[in-house]
Amino acid sequence: MNICCIGAGYVGGPTMAMIAHKCPKVKVTVVDINAERIAAWQTDELPIYEPGLLKVVKASRGENLFFSTEIDEGIRNADIIFVSVNTPTKTFGEGAGRASDLQYWELCARRIKDVSESDKIIVEKSTLPVRTAEAMERVLHSGENGIHFEVLSNPEFLAEGTAIADLENPDRILIGGHETKTGQKALGQLVDIYANWVPRERILTSNVWSSELSKLTANAFLAQRVSSINAISALCEATGANIKDVSHAIGTDSRIGSKFLQASVGFGGSCFKKDILNLVYLCETYGLHESAAYWQQVVEINEYQQSRFVKNILQSMFGTIAGKRIAILGFAFKADTGDTRESPAIKVCKELSEEHAKIVVSDPKALDNAKLDLANLENIDFEEDVYKAVNQADAIALLTDWNIYKNLDFEKIYSSMQKPAFIFDGRNVLDHEKLFDLGFEVYSIGKPGLSHLN
Numbered sequence: 001m002n003i004c005c006i007g008a009g010y011v012g013g014p015t016m017a018m019i020a021h022k023c024p025k026v027k028v029t030v031v032d033i034n035a036e037r038i039a040a041w042q043t044d045e046l047p048i049y050e051p052g053l054l055k056v057v058k059a060s061r062g063e064n065l066f067f068s069t070e071i072d073e074g075i076r077n078a079d080i081i082f083v084s085v086n087t088p089t090k091t092f093g094e095g096a097g098r099a100s101d102l103q104y105w106e107l108c109a110r111r112i113k114d115v116s117e118s119d120k121i122i123v124e125k126s127t128l129p130v131r132t133a134e135a136m137e138r139v140l141h142s143g144e145n146g147i148h149f150e151v152l153s154n155p156e157f158l159a160e161g162t163a164i165a166d167l168e169n170p171d172r173i174l175i176g177g178h179e180t181k182t183g184q185k186a187l188g189q190l191v192d193i194y195a196n197w198v199p200r201e202r203i204l205t206s207n208v209w210s211s212e213l214s215k216l217t218a219n220a221f222l223a224q225r226v227s228s229i230n231a232i233s234a235l236c237e238a239t240g241a242n243i244k245d246v247s248h249a250i251g252t253d254s255r256i257g258s259k260f261l262q263a264s265v266g267f268g269g270s271c272f273k274k275d276i277l278n279l280v281y282l283c284e285t286y287g288l289h290e291s292a293a294y295w296q297q298v299v300e301i302n303e304y305q306q307s308r309f310v311k312n313i314l315q316s317m318f319g320t321i322a323g324k325r326i327a328i329l330g331f332a333f334k335a336d337t338g339d340t341r342e343s344p345a346i347k348v349c350k351e352l353s354e355e356h357a358k359i360v361v362s363d364p365k366a367l368d369n370a371k372l373d374l375a376n377l378e379n380i381d382f383e384e385d386v387y388k389a390v391n392q393a394d395a396i397a398l399l400t401d402w403n404i405y406k407n408l409d410f411e412k413i414y415s416s417m418q419k420p421a422f423i424f425d426g427r428n429v430l431d432h433e434k435l436f437d438l439g440f441e442v443y444s445i446g447k448p449g450l451s452h453l454n
């Protein structure tokens with residue numbers, strides 16, 4: 001069995017490494033147009049940071065796991081082709097700012113059609129609007145070569161930072177196939193691959209459209225929980241309630257559950273916003289305006305939460321931050337990744353910069369990406385060493401929940417800062433009372449501030 005995966009990114013690389021690791025008899029080739037990325041996958045400096053990934057890659061690389069820029073050859077030799085290319089939000093034309101940009105996916109479908117010499121199973125690994133498979137099938141079968149392409153949907157549910165654990169022990173694998181003889185046969189073949197390590201009862205099957213839509217829905221529900229708790233965090237700050245107590249109280253209701261109730265400066269990442277906007281666009285396309293407005297609000301609360309965080313900084317620091325040094329601790333959109341796509345830190349830094357603050361950004365893994373994201377801003381520095389970043393700062397804004405930030409020497413930090421020394425905990429991960437006792441002015445999400453100045 002030969003598998004080819006088109007797209008060697010955050011999803012293609014780790015998922016294929018896991019399949020190769022768990023299925024030693026299957027030859028897996030990951031191809032990409034980005035030669036630099038492919039070269040990096042062949043070294044110990046992988047192109048993405050993901051805990052535990054290097055070990056899994058090294059277990060099979062050169063044995064049954066290969067990375068290559070020979071896309072046509074990869075396609076021709078494959079029995080199953082996973083397509084895991086990016087599907088960003090469209091920035092132009094019809095649906096700009098909401099619809100998925102499917103040009104990379106369609107280019108792949110055309111390439112597969114043009115170079116294939118035998119029947120193949122095509123697996124949608126990318127997140128796609130419901131009914132994309134229909135359009136892709138038309139493209140794939142538009143040739144006259146008589147080749148049969150069977151399209152399956154197999155969305156990926158891994159989260160960055162925990163990708164290896166998610167892939168090794170998934171809550172579920174979802175595979176959608178057509179309710180035809182060839183559709184069910186192909187579906188069975190993909191089930192058999194995952195069954196090498198995933199218990200059968202966790203491999204769910206459905207028709208293609210349900211599978212495509214389930215992926216968008218899962219992300220929308222997860223993001224909705226974050227926006228819901230963040231909306232309540234604003235009310236906590238206004239009323240003196242504490243969001244941690246509220247999260248705990250509601251999370252112990254088994255019908256609600258405790259996960260994804262952590263109030264924060266907002267959700268980021270390449271998926272949530274893009275996938276919700278895509279869902280909104282789909283609802284609009286089908287004339288379901290009320291459903292569209294409902295999901296749109298999840299994104300709007302997220303933007304509000306980020307701007308609210310900056311407004312809190314401005315108000316607490318006497319209405320001006322012009323010329324003040326603000327140390328940003330954490331730029332990645334969450335801990336344990338170097339990924340900064342849609343990170344709340346981007347918007348926060350831009351808004352702080354509009355107020356003429358002097359910003360210094362620190363992050364253990366995301367500084368290269370941060371430099372690209374903030375390339376147009378003035379008055380900005382990047383410093384990997386946290387203690388240097390906070391030296392002489394007027395304020396600290398903690399934006400990523402990296403573990404290292406929880407155990408910093410805050411006494412030393414306090415003494416190196418300007419006074420009054422402000423700390424804004426955008427992740428609610430620090431010991432606020434202890435920081436207050438050290439002398440800090442402490443502000444967090446969903447809790448009244450702790451100030452010595454009142």
Ligand code: NAD
Pocket residue numbers: 006007008009010011012031032033034037071084085086087104107108125126127128156157158159160270271
């Ligand atoms: P990515 O940008 O990291 O990787 C995509 C790769 O595809 C890039 O390396 C790009 O060069 C390559 N590519 C684009 N067009 C190509 C072509 N025509 N031929 C060959 N290679 C091509 O993206 P990602 O984060 O891995 O996401 C991929 C898909 O998976 C998206 O649809 C995304 O929504 C979905 N997804 C992502 C995550 C995540 O955590 N990042 C989780 C679940 C699902």
Ligand code: UDX
Pocket residue numbers: 156157158159160161219222226259260261262263264265266267268269270271272333334335
């Ligand atoms: C998400 C989905 O979880 C995953 O299933 C899907 O495949 C891809 O999209 P990811 O974006 O990598 O994964 O990370 P996730 O852990 O979902 O966090 C997304 C954002 O929400 C992060 O910025 C995170 O900090 C934030 N978040 C999460 C909160 O602010 N509060 C929470 O309680 C949980």
